[in-house]
Amino acid sequence: MVEFTIRQPDDFHLHLRQNEILKTVAPYVVPFGRVLAMPNLAPEPILTGAQAKAYRSEIYRAFGELGVECQVLTTIQLTEQTTAEMIFDAHDAGVVAAKAYPKGQTTNSDNGILNYDKLHEPLLAMVDCGMVLCLHGETPRPHTFILDRESKFLPILDNLVFTFPKLKIVLEHVTTKDAVERVRNLPATVAATITAHHLVLTLDGVIGDKISPHNFCKPVAKREEDRDALIKAATSGSGKFFFGSDSAPHLKETKECASGCAGIFSGPVLLPVLAEVFKAHNALDELEKFTSMNGSHFYDLPLNDREVTLVQAPLEVPEHIEGIIPFLAGKQLGWQVKA
């Protein structure tokens, strides 16, 4: 049996939610040393250090009840009302990153950003205290064609990099060749996360045959040449690209309906999917950099001490997990995480 051992990975983009859903998804963080918990909770997003602290406690309480061990890194959400003081407070509360959503472009983003110039004050504060800016990279400009929104966000990224040359910026869950190339060409202060599902899907997985709400997320999966660029970036070993799953649980009834939510619940299959993709591209040796080193370096965190072993053995993905349909539900994968 083929085994493959890597330094324990981190997930630098995860939706843990609250209450019952938090308890449902918590067990799937076990293989990870650290997870960066996203702030776009509903109805109350995490906007301040105090809220982030309370959310972290809530998560640790749930982890504790379930015997889950994993370090939780927290974020706050930037709005056009975020002040420098709120940033310093958040930093004091241990928040490592602030997330900017484009207004109205994804789940719980109605309070997102329309005019990125309005972030000047909080971004200066973030440079001061060394907080990372996480960007959902789609233009907030209304009526932009769905497949162009990421590419049309890149000028906003350029402008942020130009204006704040010392600000660390992560372009989250990139989906296009355009974005990969831009991040590669921008200075070392700029990196990108890549999800597991965007290494697998193209738009054909969403609407190519039937319409598949469980493969629908924002930014939506693009063309094969885009997916190939993502795979090339992830398997390249370049420190500019690291793993952030964007695993986002939604109850089945909010996906399989007339107007289904964006978000893919990939938590239960993350490392098996990554192993499969990296193996298929003869790049298993680069997996550890992508999952366990590049992100730590970028976030100035120590590498994890423990190790995780992947075993080449069939994994049957469950059809559903307490009312949530996981990514690749019902499919068989070729790798398991060794207990």
Next chain:
Amino acid sequence: MVEFTIRQPDDFHLHLRQNEILKTVAPYVVPFGRVLAMPNLAPEPILTGAQAKAYRSEIYRAFGELGVECQVLTTIQLTEQTTAEMIFDAHDAGVVAAKAYPKGQTTNSDNGILNYDKLHEPLLAMVDCGMVLCLHGETPRPHTFILDRESKFLPILDNLVFTFPKLKIVLEHVTTKDAVERVRNLPATVAATITAHHLVLTLDGVIGDKISPHNFCKPVAKREEDRDALIKAATSGSGKFFFGSDSAPHLKETKECASGCAGIFSGPVLLPVLAEVFKAHNALDELEKFTSMNGSHFYDLPLNDREVTLVQAPLEVPEHIEGIIPFLAGKQLGWQVKA
């Protein structure tokens, strides 16, 4: 109150289904003089004249029970096994057109065409007896990106036109600027139908915000510039473009699920939607050509005698109709068909 009267329209592409669904959708053909009923029934598609005759009787029986008056034109489905004799039989049975689906690309198309060269014999027979070829214009080539499938079908169309210069060909439900331009430039034997929903939707209506299975059809709606090309073609008065709704009822549970069917049930809103689009483009005067003349001319049918009047008055689109969600459900439109 603004009223607008046109010669009674025809719908040159309609899915009437069978049994209960046939009875549910039948009342919506009332404004039309003639409808061309599509043959891709499940589990038994209409492949022969005898089947078409039986299906026509079934439809007329349902119409009769409901007091619906409308002439039914029938089609057979071409397969790679269709013979010249089957074509002549179908023609004798009153079938006016034969439909070729690309294998596996849309609802009930598993028996569709992979190699269009295999249609040589039946197409020659169709030229002989004057039957029209209706094409679902997406390439049957597997793994073609969803948004490219129509454009990549156009060489197949060119080849058919070149090989059978006397064959009348309708490229059904065109969705791209490419297809519109190609049809415009091909000889007068080639025309295209345009649906009501493709004059309204872009891909943003399917996956731009939430994921909307009731706006999902094949070919899927494309970019704004494509929709604009369709509007321009439909409102141009050119005899090469006429109306075919492709209204396709699917039960709610087969749309709002993990793997939803392609097809939009636009039947209940067809003329109001068309009136709205044509009015918005100052082209109400061209509506009659699109709905009631160009298609008759192409199919060599007499123009309808009766008239239909559209009234500018609010129409509340029902949320559902006996388990089927109509196009624009719950929305308000600005036009009604006068009783």
